Amino acid sequence: MTSTSSKATYVVGWAALVALALSLLFALVLSPPEANMGDSVRLLYIHLPTIAVSYVGYGITFIGSVIYLRNRSAFWDLLAGAAAEIGVLFTAFVLITGAIWGKPTWGTYWEWDPRLTATTVMFIMYLGYLAIRRMDLPQEVRSRRAAVVGIVAIANLIIVRYSVQWWRGLHQGRTLGVDTQLDGLMLFSLFLSVVAFLLLGAWLLVHRFRVAWLERQVEDMRLARALSERRGEAGGATLGGAVS
Amino acid sequence: MLRDAWLMASKDLRIEWATRVGMGQILPFGGLVLILFGLAISPDLAVAGSDGRSLLAQAAPGLFWITVLLASLLALGRSFAVESTDGNLDALKMAGLDPAGIFLGKSAAVAAQLLALQVILGIGAFVLYGPPLADLVLLSVIVILATLGISAAGTVYAALASGLTVRDTLVPLLVLPVVAPVLLAATKATEAAVYGPLDNGWSWAMLLGVFALLYAGVGMLAFGPIMEES
Amino acid sequence: MVNLAGAISLIGGFPALAGVDLTVDDGEIVVLRGPNGAGKSTLLRLCAGLAPLNGGTGTILGHDLSSREERRRIRRETGLLAHQTFLYDELTVEDNIRFWAKANRADPSTVEPILDRLDLGGRLRTVKISDLSAGQRRRASVAVMVCRRPKIWLLDEPHAGLDQSGRDFIDDIVRHAVRFGATVIIASHDHERVSNLATRTVHLVGGMVTGAAEGRQEGKNAS
Numbered sequence: 001m002t003s004t005s006s007k008a009t010y011v012v013g014w015a016a017l018v019a020l021a022l023s024l025l026f027a028l029v030l031s032p033p034e035a036n037m038g039d040s041v042r043l044l045y046i047h048l049p050t051i052a053v054s055y056v057g058y059g060i061t062f063i064g065s066v067i068y069l070r071n072r073s074a075f076w077d078l079l080a081g082a083a084a085e086i087g088v089l090f091t092a093f094v095l096i097t098g099a100i101w102g103k104p105t106w107g108t109y110w111e112w113d114p115r116l117t118a119t120t121v122m123f124i125m126y127l128g129y130l131a132i133r134r135m136d137l138p139q140e141v142r143s144r145r146a147a148v149v150g151i152v153a154i155a156n157l158i159i160v161r162y163s164v165q166w167w168r169g170l171h172q173g174r175t176l177g178v179d180t181q182l183d184g185l186m187l188f189s190l191f192l193s194v195v196a197f198l199l200l201g202a203w204l205l206v207h208r209f210r211v212a213w214l215e216r217q218v219e220d221m222r223l224a225r226a227l228s229e230r231r232g233e234a235g236g237a238t239l240g241g242a243v244s
Numbered sequence: 245m246l247r248d249a250w251l252m253a254s255k256d257l258r259i260e261w262a263t264r265v266g267m268g269q270i271l272p273f274g275g276l277v278l279i280l281f282g283l284a285i286s287p288d289l290a291v292a293g294s295d296g297r298s299l300l301a302q303a304a305p306g307l308f309w310i311t312v313l314l315a316s317l318l319a320l321g322r323s324f325a326v327e328s329t330d331g332n333l334d335a336l337k338m339a340g341l342d343p344a345g346i347f348l349g350k351s352a353a354v355a356a357q358l359l360a361l362q363v364i365l366g367i368g369a370f371v372l373y374g375p376p377l378a379d380l381v382l383l384s385v386i387v388i389l390a391t392l393g394i395s396a397a398g399t400v401y402a403a404l405a406s407g408l409t410v411r412d413t414l415v416p417l418l419v420l421p422v423v424a425p426v427l428l429a430a431t432k433a434t435e436a437a438v439y440g441p442l443d444n445g446w447s448w449a450m451l452l453g454v455f456a457l458l459y460a461g462v463g464m465l466a467f468g469p470i471m472e473e474s
Numbered sequence: 475m476v477n478l479a480g481a482i483s484l485i486g487g488f489p490a491l492a493g494v495d496l497t498v499d500d501g502e503i504v505v506l507r508g509p510n511g512a513g514k515s516t517l518l519r520l521c522a523g524l525a526p527l528n529g530g531t532g533t534i535l536g537h538d539l540s541s542r543e544e545r546r547r548i549r550r551e552t553g554l555l556a557h558q559t560f561l562y563d564e565l566t567v568e569d570n571i572r573f574w575a576k577a578n579r580a581d582p583s584t585v586e587p588i589l590d591r592l593d594l595g596g597r598l599r600t601v602k603i604s605d606l607s608a609g610q611r612r613r614a615s616v617a618v619m620v621c622r623r624p625k626i627w628l629l630d631e632p633h634a635g636l637d638q639s640g641r642d643f644i645d646d647i648v649r650h651a652v653r654f655g656a657t658v659i660i661a662s663h664d665h666e667r668v669s670n671l672a673t674r675t676v677h678l679v680g681g682m683v684t685g686a687a688e689g690r691q692e693g694k695n696a697s
Contacts, residue, residue, distance in 0.1 A: 124421045125421040125422065128418045128421065131414060131417060135414075138486055138487060139487065144469055144472075145470060147469075148404065149404060149418075155458065159425045159455060159458070160425050163428050164425075226487075226489055230489045230680050230682075231493065251573065251576055255562070255565075258565060259562060262564045330558045331558030334560065335560035335574070337524065337549055338549045338553075339549075339574065340546060340550045
């Protein structure tokens with residue numbers, strides 16, 4: 001494999017593009033403003049799918065980490081890593097767009113509501129996971145430690161979520177999804193957006209995974225070469241040191 | 245396993261006693277942080293509608309717990325620095341000590357040091373920030389449970405970063421997001437213990453207990469894979 | 475005791491051992507010789523169960539190196555003396571040896587006699603490791619090893635940094651170990667001294683065993 005594209009990625013890629021275009025149309029134009037929130041409900045069509053893809057990504061990281069610890073397969077290790085990167089990417093996107101959109105809509109860049117706070121802590125947590133994947137240690141050690149973190153992170157997520165929710169429960173901020181009524185066309189737009197973003201996420205994931213796979217193969221090749229060079233040292237010695 | 249835990253804990257505490265890093269360096273650091281907060285938040289600012297209570301006094305619980313978290317990062321780093329030099333981690337593996345026991349022992353030693361620190365830092369916080377005290381029992385329970393949680397979770401993540409030169413910058417990044425709920429719960433519970441009402445406080449204390457139990461379990465399970473380098 | 479065939483060990487992605495064939499029998503004293511970077515230390519660590527086996531096969535004391543559970547058993551039954559002290563700098567000689575004896579489940583009654591025999595029982599007992607001389611530190615590390623009673627002694631440059639009496643001490647220890655039924659593998663640059671001790675010499679270059687050896691023949695590789 002020399003390129004990370006394939007027939008599958010072309011199909012998914014184009015489907016994603018079409019779905020994204022359609023959902024943009026529905027979200028911004030065709031769907032009506034909501035009764036209580038007016039036009040600001042349209043942010044939901046981006047925010048909810050984005051964070052949904054993040055969660056799917058982190059879920060894949062969790063599953064991949066569990067399986068990797070069991071059978072040491074490079075596939076699941078690399079999948080877990082790639083999925084976490086996609087998750088972090090989408091989480092960053094949701095936080096930034098939230099801040100940018102928040103200012104003109106509600107007057108603030110930041111709200112201490114449970115969801116936003118928990119999401120930010122989650123973001124930093126997975127940055128830590130990615131930092132472990134880049135540690136300067138032998139590959140098996142790195143992968144094993146990352147797998148442990150990938151598994152425990154889900155428990156962390158739940159704890160952070162619940163504790164923050166409890167904390168801010170009496171100070172409910174302007175959370176999306178509360179006091180809103182979605183029906184018919186709006187629900188369909190939302191559904192379409194989720195599908196579109198999932199396709200986008202899948203497309204990115206496949207490419208990122210394949211890049212990681214290729215990187216691992218390069219490492220293996222480098223190892224094979226190092227091995228034969230090393231043996232050359234020994235061969236040189238037995239030949240009476242004639243070879244440098 | 246418990247025997248190994250006891251062995252590790254007493255060894256760690258003996259090293260602490262011999263070097264006095266905890267008392268000599270981490271404690272002053274904690275005190276310094278408490279004072280820095282006082283410098284950053286003017287003691288004259290009052291909080292509206294709280295009978296003239298100063299902002300500093302109102303924020304005292306949270307500031308105290310942040311100080312404890314920062315001190316714990318130092319203690320955790322130290323706990324593993326001791327094992328990284330002179331090949332001691334290898335020697336521990338050769339000895340065949342139970343990894344779960346090593347985890348319990350090391351986190352217990354860190355917890356003991358943190359508890360000692362908190363008694364003194366706590367007195368410092370009361371003196372410097374001037375909050376009242378409604379319930380000492382609740383406060384004691386909070387301190388113990390939160391410390392157990394921070395030690396357990398911190399030991400797991402400090403182990404993950406061990407053996408690296410970047411350990412000192414990686415450990416905070418790993419540990420702090422994970423113990424953020426502890427900061428939250430401990431602050432809320434302490435506010436209740438200090439200012440009342442008390443019911444709230446006990447609920448938050450329960451959350452601390454759950455967190456500590458969870459991470460004790462995680463540590464015992466995860467330490468085997470973490471220590472196995474080959 | 476030791477049976478390695480085509481053993482490959484990767485340290486940080488680098489093939490420190492690139493295919494080692496080695497057999498060591500009970501009671502032998504084997505000397506590893508070779509240039510720096512040849513993989514002597516890694517080979518010793520492999521026999522101790524600390525370095526990974528990434529290729530080839532190997533058994534130590536009948537335990538398979540590729541199984542994690544078996545490696546744990548190997549670690550218990552072998553002893554490593556290396557450049558690092560494996561001691562806690564901040565603690566005293568006595569505290570260290572007591573701790574490591576307990577950690578290794580050694581018989582506590584053997585600690586005192588061993589301290590005495592290695593000349594650590596007197597004034598040095600309460601000295602911190604960091605305050606000892608190199609020779610004294612080496613003696614303390616040896617004390618821990620003796621408490622463990624390993625079946626294979628793995629010594630990595632044991633004479634390095636020691637004065638004459640220190641080196642004599644190491645030689646005594648090696649002979650003593652063998653008399654008590656242990657097998658010894660030493661990596662050393664101190665050619666004269668070790669060839670007096672050794673029953674066999676093995677040459678290691680570029681992570682592989684090469685060339686002829688005095689005594690028994692080794693498994694060939696490059697030829």
